[in-house]
Amino acid sequence: MNRNIIRNDITGDKIIRLTSPSGLDIYVCEMPGFSSVTAYFAARYGSVNTCFKTAGDSEFTAVPEGIAHYLEHKLFENEDCHAFEKYSQIGASGNAFTGFDITAYTFTCSKNWQEALRILIGLVQTPYFTEENVAKEQGIIAQEIKMGSDDPIRKSSFALLEAMYTNNPVRIDQGGTIESIAKITPELLYKCYDAFYNPGNMFLVIAGNVTADQVEEICGECLAPGSDNGLETAFPDEPDTVREELVRLKLPVGNTFFRMGFKCAPCSGKQQLKKNITGGMLCDLLVASSSGFYRKLHGDGLVNSTFRGDILSGNGFWTLTLTSETDQPEKVCQLILEELERWKSQGIDKALFSSIKKAIYGDMVYTLNNVDRTASLLLNNAFLNVSPYEDMKLISGLTEEDILELAGELTTPGRSSIVIVEGGMNNDNS
Amino acid sequence: MSDGKSTVSVKVSEFTSGNVGAVKLAQLEKICLAIFNEVCYNRCVFFMNGVYAMDLNRTEPFKGVALTTIIDHKFKTSCLSLRFISKLDEVRSTANALAFRIISDSNSTFPDNVSFSSALDELYGASVSSNTYKGGDVQICSIGASWIDNKYAFGGEDVAGGTLDILRNCLLSPALDGDGFNKDNFRLARRDELDDINAIINNKRSYAISKAHSLAFQGEPAAIRATIKGVSAVTPQSALEAFRYLLKTARVEAFYCSSVPDSRIESMITEIFSASGRDYQDDIKFRSKSPIKPETAYKTETMDIRQCKMVMTFKTDSDDIDALKVLSIILGETPVSRFFRIIREQQSLCYYCSSYSDNLKNVIVADCGIEYENISRVRESILSQIEDIGSGNISDEELENAMMLLENSFESTGDSPGSLIGWYFDCVFDQSFRSPADAIKDYRLVNKARLVQMARSLKLDSVFTLSGKEDGCNE
CATH class of the missing domain: 3.30.830.10 (Metalloenzyme, LuxS/M16 peptidase-like)
Structure with missing residues (x-):
């Protein structure tokens, strides 16, 4: 395998990048002194990939919503046993998640990591779908969908995406719907698996009490060969503006809250990472406890400690969301827009900008001090095809102009939607 | 507990970088832990793979x-x-x-x-x-x-x-x-x-769990x-x-x-x-067994939801808290535990069904997210798994899986300041200062007989259910 060493000159850490003959990138972070190991084996495949073709197909295939998540559930089963049983026999914990454009399988353990890595590679590379085991999963996933629909945070998040996006599948819950998962068959699952679970479309990351030599040996022994299958994905055209500006929901919640989402131009790779970091900083300038804007709103009783911001970005979408519990959601949203406009004319708080940069750097040191967080960092950056240490470089180079440019994009007319969730439900704690 | 005045330290610097034989290491750990337990560990040094790993020091200034x-x-x-x-x-x-x-x-x-x-x-x-x-x-x-x-x-x-x-x-x-x-x-x-x-x-x-606690520990x-x-x-x-x-x-x-x-x-x-004018009375009771109700208490609340939640609290009179923990793992703490394997995977009755134990109150709590019409079936399934273990049906594999899970979890205790602090703080509540390595040894002593006894001692104390308004439940 090809081997590159990526160094972090500030903290002294290093990552080893291996590239297998089949095109799979493997990132290894050796963390001497730590006992545990966390690994992810991931495919660049998620719920938004509902239309695709490979070199052997004459036409694009449209598949039911929620199929990527369904496939993730089913990969844990093979002909003789469930992967959970194999992990359990060696004391490891296995799990997986499906995002909008990624599916990742993971384990954590502190003993027998070599065997756990073999199980991880084996489960992802050995699909086993039958009419019977596919049908059995429908009841379980239907319960998962129902549980999600009882979660006001999740429900309002998707209501916001639905209000912002007209056509992009990001507006659909990753789990799909009870109706859409009923259309999933073993044949469709194999078709998706063959298209997206190809080494060139995947990567593996591992951090903790490991050595790159051992990882290379196990991967060399277990990884299946693969070749470029000419995968193409298709997305419907999406307008720049939002579909709906205001949505109101009534749900069983204790306090009224809002979600305000800004729809921005999507990007990829290093640009996406930079925009995510810029967006995170912009959120901090508004919601951090050290922000004067937060202090004013909090002091006036307009927001509480739930005031926060999030970035969601991926294939064909980029959003920044602000949320808080409040009795006056419309007023808070208006004040947010006014604050962004004020920045454009008066600039941002430079001292705050500088101290938040230091805080973000400090947070990176925490990440590199923790096996799970390091593995997550490797996963996120490997997905974007950028160096695991790129964040530190981008943070130090971030300027006020970057923030103002993004603020300009957020305040362009027609780019924001608001979801207001009203509760009025009292529990008996009074 | 120490009054903080005694001082014991162990000089182990000669081992800090060399290869230490396993036997020698084990002896050293034993000495350290004896000191640790008996005089409230003033200083202990721990190793990982024969290399210096951690220095633990405890004093009681007030x-x-x-x-x-x-x-x-x-x-x-x-x-x-x-x-x-x-x-x-x-x-x-x-x-x-x-x-x-x-x-x-x-x-x-x-x-x-x-x-x-x-x-x-x-x-x-x-x-x-x-x-x-x-x-x-x-x-x-x-x-x-x-x-x-x-x-x-x-x-x-x-x-x-x-x-x-x-x-x-x-x-x-x-x-x-x-x-x-x-x-x-x-x-x-x-x-x-x-x-x-x-x-x-x-x-x-x-x-639902919080309401189940209120029901189970009413008056406490x-x-x-x-x-x-x-x-x-x-x-x-x-x-x-x-x-x-x-x-x-x-x-x-x-x-x-x-x-x-x-x-x-x-x-x-x-x-x-x-500056605080300390006036400390040593009367904190860390473990307080919750009395078992003579009759199982049931309470149901309704809400505008699509998935019901059911929380069952089981109590025991037994003091065998290591067996309580292992039993909870076998029942519902992992994806190979019985609740997940049987109730979710085999019977497709829920998305989650899990358990946890609380050794401070001597309880095991089972909670699940289910369809309203499956409430009785899931409740019977949970009860039958406990009964099954009480009748002696425990495989070597499920016992070994539970041990492996504990070993893996304990071995990673030293990987973050938060988990180390959490571990030694829990020791205060257990009133037993044991290292993760010693805890593993203690758990390895939990055998099938102790698990059978523990399962038999469990009594269903209370059941809290949160159901959808359309399910037609009354308060």
Whole structure:
């Protein structure tokens, strides 16, 4: 395998990048002194990939919503046993998640990591779908969908995406719907698996009490060969503006809250990472406890400690969301827009900008001090095809102009939607 | 427990970099742990694969105030946590919670949240935070700070010193208005606390568990929870008085975890508690078995939801808490546990069905998210799994899987300052200072006979169900 060493000159850490003959990138972070190991084996495949073709197909295939998540559930089963049983026999914990454009399988353990890595590679590379085991999963996933629909945070998040996006599948819950998962068959699952679970479309990351030599040996022994299958994905055209500006929901919640989402131009790779970091900083300038804007709103009783911001970005979408519990959601949203406009004319708080940069750097040191967080960092950056240490470089180079440019994009007319969730439900704690 | 005056130390520097034979290491660990248990471990050194891994030191500078220092060279960050343990009390516990919210957000030098947070941001995002929670029949109020080590500060600042100063002032010199906390800070903290109480309902699973606790521990301190009425009754003065009372009377466990020793920690602890006029009564009861109800109690609430939640609380009279934990793992703590394997995977009755044990109250709690029409079936399935184990049906594989899970989990304890502190704080509650390695040995002694006995001793105490309005349930 090809081997590159990526160094972090500030903290002294290093990552080893291996590239297998089949095109799979493997990132290894050796963390001497730590006992545990966390690994992810991931495919660049998620719920938004509902239309695709490979070199052997004459036409694009449209598949039911929620199929990527369904496939993730089913990969844990093979002909003789469930992967959970194999992990359990060696004391490891296995799990997986499906995002909008990624599916990742993971384990954590502190003993027998070599065997756990073999199980991880084996489960992802050995699909086993039958009419019977596919049908059995429908009841379980239907319960998962129902549980999600009882979660006001999740429900309002998707209501916001639905209000912002007209056509992009990001507006659909990753789990799909009870109706859409009923259309999933073993044949469709194999078709998706063959298209997206190809080494060139995947990567593996591992951090903790490991050595790159051992990882290379196990991967060399277990990884299946693969070749470029000419995968193409298709997305419907999406307008720049939002579909709906205001949505109101009534749900069983204790306090009224809002979600305000800004729809921005999507990007990829290093640009996406930079925009995510810029967006995170912009959120901090508004919601951090050290922000004067937060202090004013909090002091006036307009927001509480739930005031926060999030970035969601991926294939064909980029959003920044602000949320808080409040009795006056419309007023808070208006004040947010006014604050962004004020920045454009008066600039941002430079001292705050500088101290938040230091805080973000400090947070990176925490990440590199923790096996799970390091593995997550490797996963996120490997997905974007950028160096695991790129964040530190981008943070130090971030300027006020970057923030103002993004603020300009957020305040362009027609780019924001608001979801207001009203509760009025009292529990008996009074 | 030690009065803090005895001093025992073990010199092991000759082993710190060389290869130590397994037998020699085991002997050394045994010596260290004996010291650790019998004289409240003044100093122990632990190894991993024959290499120096960690230095643990505990002193008790004041009656009821202990400082545990954990030095582990691999860490890039440090933390100091002070945990105040007191009896749960309807009025005082609510005031304590508010006080800790306030003191972790401001002090006399940085009297408002913005200046306080800005100072921490300048220290590379150092944090000061608090948390208040219940453990059995006691309340734990914790405040702590976390910071990156000075060598990572590119500006050459003394990050540790700056953060410790802030934390010190939070405890010694909070922002005040006359004889109470600063009125503005108090007003904001109280509003956030009230909002948190209202928001409990948002997460249906944790809401159901909280209601199940109230039902199971009715009439016991463990059932006390913050209420709108209770929080509304607290004043800036009563919150400050509650805080000062904790400084004076609470059992305090302080933990410092870092790659580097720092003498300022001990001085700071001495300064804080010298000024508090300590009057500690050693009467905290860490474990309080919950009495089993003569008849199983059932309670149902309805809400506008699509998936029902059911929480079953089982109680035991047995003191075999290691067996309680292993039994809970076999029943419902992993994806190969019986609840997941049988009720979810084989019977497709739910998305989740899991369990956890609480050794402070001697209970196992099973909770699940299910269709209304499956409630009876799931309840019977859960009961039949416990009955099955009680009749002796436990495979070697499920027992070994549980042991492997514990071993893996315990071995990673040393991987973060938070988990190390969590481990040694739990030891205070267990009143048994055992290392993760010794805990594994103890759990390995749990056999099928002990599990059968434990399963037979479990009694279904109460069942709480949260169901959808359309399911037609009545209160």
